[in-house]
Amino acid sequence: MTAALLDVERLSMRFGGVTAIDDLSFAAHACAITAIIGPNGAGKTTVFNCLTGFYRASSGRLTLNRTSERLRLERMPDVRIARAGVVRTFQNIRLFPAMSVLENLIVAQHNELMRASLYTFGGLVGLKSYRSAERRAAEIARHWLERVGLVGRADDPAGSLPYGDQRRLEIARAMCARPILLCLDEPVAGLNPRDSAELARLLREICDRERVGILLIEHDMRVVMDISDHVVVLDYGRKIAEGAPDAVRNDPAVIKAYLGEVDDAEKA
């Protein structure tokens, strides 16, 4: 296997006395789906927040290996991390609800369009090159709308979409930002089995066809076991197991963390 896309080394995150992530190391590869699972409160979302710069990690090293350069994510602000190609979605969907579906996807291409509009000045005078850049952006948006099956709703406010469509739109929006590492926080939460299977297929497709690395937090074990290449299991901020889905499924430490032990239950 080639060098990892993302290297997480000895990452720790403490909030006062609480250690949310304790000495966590793992790697995520391009064109592969790495799932992070664990019981509620295990620190999964905190890992995402450290990775994407929403939190500043207490210690540890987060390296993003791009083709041309190595970036130390723990030193970068969130906006620059996103520009470097680490784009995330949220557990509770965060769209721009009053803006149309298409606008959501255009906003995701902000930085390229900003350059094309010569930082607004060229756009104000109606530069031709900006207009064609905007058309290209709309075509990229159309491509993703087709992939997630929302072309018919392109001009409707994003907030008016049903829940499942909003989930898919958020992923489409993240893809319009041209990520190299896509971080998905519970993308199938709240979806019915048919929709979640369909979304899982889409994720696998994105991973294989767009050559994007996917980091996935998910509680739906069927989805995780189906599409992941690699699974990292967290409990109380520590990694308790790691490996291929099948190996992790049968790991006694994982079963213990999820189901508890008779002894534990009595002590508590």
Place this chain on the structure above:
Amino acid sequence: MAAIHAPARTPWGARFKDAALAAVVAGALAIPLIGLHAVDDAKGLRIGTRFDWVAIGIAFVFVGRLLMGGIRQFHLVNPFQPLAHGAARLRPVARLLPWVGIGFAIALPLLPFANRYVIDVATTVLIYVMLGWGLNIVVGLAGLLDLGYVAFYAVGAYSYALLAVNFDLSFWECLPLAGVFAGFMGVLLGFPVLRLRGDYLAIVTLGFGEIVRIILINWQTLTGGPNGITGIPRPTFFGAPLTATPDEGVTAFHQLFGLEYAAVQRVMFLYFLILVLALVTNLFTLRIRRLPIGRAWEALREDEIACRALGISPRNTKLTAFGIGAMFGGFAGAFFATRQGFISPESFTFIESATIVAIVVLGGMGSQMGVVLAAAVLVLLPEFGREFAQYRMLVFGAAMVLLVIWRPQGLLAHREPTIRLPRSDAPI
């Protein structure tokens, strides 16, 4: 979205209780405010009572509250309802409306009923329209509640006044400078409030507005303090003054066009000047809404965290919104100074900020036509209300309350997307 839900039927007992509560509050307010008054008679000044008035007031509130419950209950006519329901059907009309408005605005001074008073009031309306459009960038698009917008209006006005009085610069030279200074102040204010949102931002901007006003009062040597600045030069028609007796060797406006001098010419000139300035503001806003920066403003209003996750810098986005919004406030300020010929800190109190915010919110956040409508309502209502003399603020307040009940989202709250999916003719 605009549909108002019919409230559940409330039993009479609850409605009586509600009305009684309102009556108690009314009584508590009315006893000191209406019940006691100063009487000046032969024995000197003493306090008189008129509790009969209080009783009438309380009864009025009680019955009114009871009836209002009834109105809600039976879901009586809402005059704005068809506006909301017919939004789709009205789209062609809505598209025509701005052009009709512009046509009317251009023709207004030539209409038979237009006299100096009408044009003056229309000019005031347009100043507020322009301020509303400027603030709409900050509040309506970027969603940053700015309660100190009048500060930028003041900076623009004082920039023009000081530059014109001290350095003899003309209006047309000062106008861009006033915008630049105000925009600079906007960015300057933007920095400390980058991390603030919602109520906190509102309080800090309010404070900023007051700081600017207090500096204007106290910096006597520069601003003339509370006395303000007098003798601010009037604008010229590209160098031709609009006066009856121009200086030696200068051609006045009426001479230039071979007209008879009339005082109304200057009023009309000012009117057209602010009309052009306001339309430029509008054009700029409509255009920038469709550019990445405009979309980023709206995205920021919708969800700042999502913006950050997409690599949109909230700092740059907020600062440009503050800066550009303030710039238009500065332009309007320069116009205000040249129109009045005299400015003092009294013109830039908090009530002005509140009025401008009210215009934006009443119009429907982000709606350009809504701002026009709301500015007209807010300026004209007190004007028409003059016949009611001391009750005109009461009429004004009642109109506000009705609007809030019937159109809480603003007069025109419909939002058009800035881009539509182009037809797919060519494969990608």
